[in-house]
Amino acid sequence: MTYLRDAAALARKDLLLELRGRETVPAMVLFVVAVFVAFRFALPQEQEAAAQGLLWVAIVLTALLGLIRAFVPEREQGVLDALVLAPCDRSAIWLGKALAVLAFLLVAEAAAVPLFGLFFTEVTAATVGAILLANVGLCAVGTLLAAMAVAGRAREVLLPLLFLPLSIPVVIGGVGATVSADPARYLGFLALYDAIFAILAWATFEYVVTE
Amino acid sequence: MLGVGFGLALLWVGELEGFAAGGIFFLHVPIALTAYAMLGWGAWKALRLLWTGEERYDLESYTAIHIGVIFALLTLVTGSIWARAEWLVWWDWRDRQLVAFLILFLFYSAYFMLRYSLEPGSGRMRISAVYALFGAVLIPMSFLAVRLADQFLHRTPLIRRGTPDIEGSVLAVFGVCLAGMLALAAAMYAVELAGKRLDLRLREAHA
Numbered sequence: 001m002t003y004l005r006d007a008a009a010l011a012r013k014d015l016l017l018e019l020r021g022r023e024t025v026p027a028m029v030l031f032v033v034a035v036f037v038a039f040r041f042a043l044p045q046e047q048e049a050a051a052q053g054l055l056w057v058a059i060v061l062t063a064l065l066g067l068i069r070a071f072v073p074e075r076e077q078g079v080l081d082a083l084v085l086a087p088c089d090r091s092a093i094w095l096g097k098a099l100a101v102l103a104f105l106l107v108a109e110a111a112a113v114p115l116f117g118l119f120f121t122e123v124t125a126a127t128v129g130a131i132l133l134a135n136v137g138l139c140a141v142g143t144l145l146a147a148m149a150v151a152g153r154a155r156e157v158l159l160p161l162l163f164l165p166l167s168i169p170v171v172i173g174g175v176g177a178t179v180s181a182d183p184a185r186y187l188g189f190l191a192l193y194d195a196i197f198a199i200l201a202w203a204t205f206e207y208v209v210t211e
Numbered sequence: 212m213l214g215v216g217f218g219l220a221l222l223w224v225g226e227l228e229g230f231a232a233g234g235i236f237f238l239h240v241p242i243a244l245t246a247y248a249m250l251g252w253g254a255w256k257a258l259r260l261l262w263t264g265e266e267r268y269d270l271e272s273y274t275a276i277h278i279g280v281i282f283a284l285l286t287l288v289t290g291s292i293w294a295r296a297e298w299l300v301w302w303d304w305r306d307r308q309l310v311a312f313l314i315l316f317l318f319y320s321a322y323f324m325l326r327y328s329l330e331p332g333s334g335r336m337r338i339s340a341v342y343a344l345f346g347a348v349l350i351p352m353s354f355l356a357v358r359l360a361d362q363f364l365h366r367t368p369l370i371r372r373g374t375p376d377i378e379g380s381v382l383a384v385f386g387v388c389l390a391g392m393l394a395l396a397a398a399m400y401a402v403e404l405a406g407k408r409l410d411l412r413l414r415e416a417h418a
Contacts, residue, residue, distance in 0.1 A: 141345075148338050152328030162325060162342070165318035166349060172356040189359055193352060200348055207261055207337040 006088040010096025015103060017073055024069045028108035032062045036112070036119050049179060051120040052127075056174040058116075059109065059131065060138065060167045066104045067142040068159055070097055071150040080150070084209050094205035098143040105135050126187070130177035133190035134170045140198040141166050147208045169193055214391075235296060237385060239289035241392040243312065246286050247350065249279030249396055250319065254347030257340035269336040270411070272343055274404045276322060278396055283316045311353040318346055 018024055035058045043050055074080040083093055109131060117123045142163055149159040170193060176186035253275035260268035290309040291301050304310060322342055329335035 144341075148325060148342065151334060151338060152325060154328055158321075158324060158328055161321040165314055165321060166345065168314050169349075169352050169356040172360060176359060186359065189355065192355075196348060196352070197345075200345065204261070204341040204344065207341050210337070211332075211334050 003089055003092050006092040007095035007099065010083075010093060011099040011103070014073075014097070014100035018100075018104065024066055025104050025107050027069075028062050028065050028104060029111045031065050032058050032108055032112040033115060035061060036115060040119060051116075052178045053171075053175050055116050055120075055123075055127075055178070056134075056171045058112065059134065059174070060164070060171060062108050062112070063101075063105050063135070063138045063142060063167075064160055064163055066101050066108070067139075067146045067163065068156055070101050070143060070146040075150055080209070090206040090209055091202050093209065094143055094147070094201060097146075098139045098201075101143055102135055102139040105139060109135070124178070126183035127174075127178045129187055130174045130183070130190060133187060133194060134174050137170055137190065137194040137197055138167060140194065140201045144201040144205055144208060147205065151208070166197075235289055235293045237388045239286065239293050240385070241389040242282055242289055243286040244389060245392045245396045246279050246282035246312075248393060249275050249282060249400070250315070250346060250350065252400075253279055254343050257343035257347075260336060260340045261344075266333070266336060269339065270407055271404060272340060273326065274400055274407060276319060276343060276346075277403065278400050280316065280319045280323075281399075282396060283312060283319065286312050287316060308357055311357045314353050315346070315350060318349055322346070 039051070039054045039058070043054070071080065074083065084090060113123050113128070113131065145162045145166070146159055149155045149162060152158055170190065173186045173190040173193065177183040177190065180186060253272045256268045256272035256275060259265070260272060287309065290306075290312065294303050294306060294309070295301050298306075302309075322339070325342055326335065326339050329338060
């Protein structure tokens, strides 16, 4: 219980910072809408199938935008070392951060998905299920990679390079669940991706943040 | 061993029915399997580093991944040649096995970007090791994603169930080619590792 309380406290801190500063979520919403508009003009007319794929590219890029800012407050205030030294399990830091990014992404998607239905084509229940599953994997992996990138030089450039190759299986699973007549196996694949990479990220986060 | 394997392969190429590009099979597939072996070896060394904390595993993991990425690039090149011979195009996005290799190549190229953006020390060792472990998990996940995509254009006679697609003698030649390629990778690994260790010792002595 203490573990979950620690993670929840860190997630709550990030959500409070966002409520006061409003720096990340509005940027994510504006970004995903702008991406939709750009895609609308990039696509040939009546390309619904292609639009389904572009929804997933937009989701991955929006998640990336949120992840780039995930450790910015800690870096600017120099409190990441203090967090690591705090008497709590270090993986609770990862869990708290991942939950906060997940919350930001859900808010951005709550605006983006209806807009996608308005601009392009209707969004099925399978697509919504796939998005929810994909969010978990993207946030779990992305939070760990963001912690890696923040330790290096050229952080903002580094994170997309680390994150995009690992997100490609999510795009494959998501697009499959969206366009396939049998989405169950793609949803199963996304759940498998979530489970494997979340466990790996949880188990290895400590090695990333300790000196 | 590689020379013997390819020599035998050249003798057999004419007898391989159904392979428009039979010769490249003996080059492309062993290179791809060797790339997987080296990347897997790098991940194993990374796991040893995290498990034991011994710093020597960092250099071993890095060297194995470096060799693995070279072989991954060669896999993409020979795969492209195979695609050209088989389907008359240099690159076909429906060939998802090659696309999966491209994903791995991008992932492991980022490994070097990550490594060189970090300050040398224990932090860099551990972060590089964690990233290498993610690569080891990404390999089967990419394969699974490719299988889910359900479009195979490559002939995969070695793993196809049911009627064997190739004769035992051809399989033996393939085995010689694979053993030769693995031996080449092991030699490259040993030479590069020895060079890097020497370089490290010289730097330490100079400091």
